[in-house]
Amino acid sequence: MPTIYLNNGLRIYMNNREKGHNRPHVHVLYKDEDYSFAFDGEQLAGGKLPRKQFKEVQLYLSNHQDYLETLWQSDF
Structure with a gap:
C-alpha cells in the first residue's frame, strides 16, 4: 500500500508481511509516533492521538x- 498523506501531518500505511496479525489494520504515523487502527476506526495500539487527528x-x-479490505487480502 502506498503511504497515504492526510492533513495535519498524518501518514497512513499498511504492512502486507506482518505475521500473526489476524485483525486487519493500518499504521498511522504522526509526529514520529506509530499508532495502529482497525479498519472500523478502533485504535489498537499507540499512545493517545490528538482528537483532531x-x-x-x-x-x-x-x-x-x-x-483497505481488498488491500489486506492482496499481495501488494
Whole structure:
C-alpha cells in the first residue's frame, strides 16, 4: 500500500508481511509516533492521538473500508 498523506501531518500505511496479525489494520504515523487502527476506526495500539487527528483517521477509515479490505487480502 502506498503511504497515504492526510492533513495535519498524518501518514497512513499498511504492512502486507506482518505475521500473526489476524485483525486487519493500518499504521498511522504522526509526529514520529506509530499508532495502529482497525479498519472500523478502533485504535489498537499507540499512545493517545490528538482528537483532531483521531477524527481525521476515523473519517478516512470509514470512507475507505472496502479498499483497505481488498488491500489486506492482496499481495501488494
